[in-house]
Amino acid sequence: MRKFIYSFAIALSFSIVSCQEWEPVFGNQGEPEEPAAAALQVTTSIADLKAMYTGKPVHIDQDIVIGGQVTTSDASGNIYRSLYIQDNTGAIEVKIGNSGLYNDYKVGQTLYVKCQGLVVGNYGGMLQIGAEDPTGEYETAYIDVKSLIASHVFKGPQGTPVSPQVVTEDEVKAALRQGYKSPYFGKLVTLNNLTYADEIFVLIYLDNNADKKASSNRLFLSDSRWGVDTWALSEGGMKRLLLWGAWDSAKIGNSGDYNYGTVRDNLKQLMDNAGAYAVSQYFTMPGGTEIQIRSSGYSKFADTDIEQTVLEQKARINVTGILTNYNGAAQFTLIDLDGVKIAN
Numbered sequence: 001m002r003k004f005i006y007s008f009a010i011a012l013s014f015s016i017v018s019c020q021e022w023e024p025v026f027g028n029q030g031e032p033e034e035p036a037a038a039a040l041q042v043t044t045s046i047a048d049l050k051a052m053y054t055g056k057p058v059h060i061d062q063d064i065v066i067g068g069q070v071t072t073s074d075a076s077g078n079i080y081r082s083l084y085i086q087d088n089t090g091a092i093e094v095k096i097g098n099s100g101l102y103n104d105y106k107v108g109q110t111l112y113v114k115c116q117g118l119v120v121g122n123y124g125g126m127l128q129i130g131a132e133d134p135t136g137e138y139e140t141a142y143i144d145v146k147s148l149i150a151s152h153v154f155k156g157p158q159g160t161p162v163s164p165q166v167v168t169e170d171e172v173k174a175a176l177r178q179g180y181k182s183p184y185f186g187k188l189v190t191l192n193n194l195t196y197a198d199e200i201f202v203l204i205y206l207d208n209n210a211d212k213k214a215s216s217n218r219l220f221l222s223d224s225r226w227g228v229d230t231w232a233l234s235e236g237g238m239k240r241l242l243l244w245g246a247w248d249s250a251k252i253g254n255s256g257d258y259n260y261g262t263v264r265d266n267l268k269q270l271m272d273n274a275g276a277y278a279v280s281q282y283f284t285m286p287g288g289t290e291i292q293i294r295s296s297g298y299s300k301f302a303d304t305d306i307e308q309t310v311l312e313q314k315a316r317i318n319v320t321g322i323l324t325n326y327n328g329a330a331q332f333t334l335i336d337l338d339g340v341k342i343a344n
Contacts, residue, residue: 037154040112042067047089047183049120050127057121057139059132064115066129068092071162071188072322073102076336078299081142082128084186084322085111086162091186091322095130096153097144110156118143118152125325127180164190164320169285172323172330179325190320191332193343194291196310197282200228201292204238206252206266208273216253219263219270226250229311231334232295232302233277242270276302280331283317292331293319301337309342316343 044064052058068085081097083105094113096105105111119132121139130140131148143149167175167189175182204219205212212218221228227246230237241247247263263270276297283291295302309315320339324331334340 034155037156045089046087046092053120057119060115067112069162070105070109075102076300078296090183093128095128095142097142108161109158112154114152124327164188166190169287169289185325189323192318193286193316194283195316197284199282201280202277219252230303232279232297234302235276237303238274294331318343
């Protein structure tokens with residue numbers, strides 16, 4: 001079946017800035033906004049900002065301000081150094097390069113972004129707004145300098161959190177056809193009645209200090225579950241799984257490579273270099289559309305077991321989180337485990 005080589009991450013997109021003032025539609029406004037934010041007016045919808053992207057990074061040189069409500073929290077550790085905002089036209093990832101963002105930017109709070117000097121870029125089929133990447137390797141980089149954050153990101157009032165939109169299987173298929181142009185990618189959504197597909201994907205390096213481009217240094221676990229019954233693998237979870245010997249038959253590298261062998265043959269090296277690993281757990285929608293629920297090995301729920309009835313395909317789940325796209329595959333990011341419910 002699949003032997004994917006993933007470089008995980010996320011991003012988004014769309015066309016032409018409106019010259020008329022655009023007002024976002026937000027929920028009940030609570031706390032007063034900061035003085036700097038109070039002076040800002042939204043000039044451009046998120047959809048119009050994303051529409052400026054037509055295949056290459058967009059360096060914003062116009063006085064553009066977008067606004068939206070924060071829909072994500074990094075408190076559980078499954079979203080890292082980023083947050084998503086959403087207005088009534090779409091959603092986008094804002095690459096604020098700090099951890100603990102939930103302390104400063106609350107779910108439901110309005111966030112304004114002064115886009116002049118920033119870059120809209122694409123990663124794997126998702127659009128992001130961030131700084132220019134000085135290396136040129138990526139289309140955007142993190143806004144991780146304090147003064148840069150202060151000059152571009154402004155906190156508005158606290159409002160009622162956005163309600164997730166229920167997205168149907170046909171809408172997921174349409175979003176995949178549209179790619180980064182789809183308004184669904186990056187939004188807070190609910191997908192209903194997912195069935196476990198009894199398959200994972202995880203990429204493991206035999207030696208983290210070795211050449212990561214060398215196929216002989218990589219282990220791909222896919223096409224079955226490989227004994228991974230948790231949402232992801234912390235370092236401790238990975239070591240426990242290695243000791244169980246569930247992967248003795250898994251091959252490292254390809255048959256023509258120098259240190260081709262099994263996990264058993266390389267167990268000590270894998271144990272010595274074990275870390276936290278993101279895992280994609282595969283589910284399917286009722287009509288067969290595949291959804292990869294990808295979770296970080298650094299998340300607080302990494303080693304949490306998936307419900308046994310779900311693993312045995314005796315129960316389906318409804319999930320709430322951020323719908324994303326990675327090179328044409330539907331991925332899903334949980335904000336926390338409250339976003340997983342057994343379907344009635």
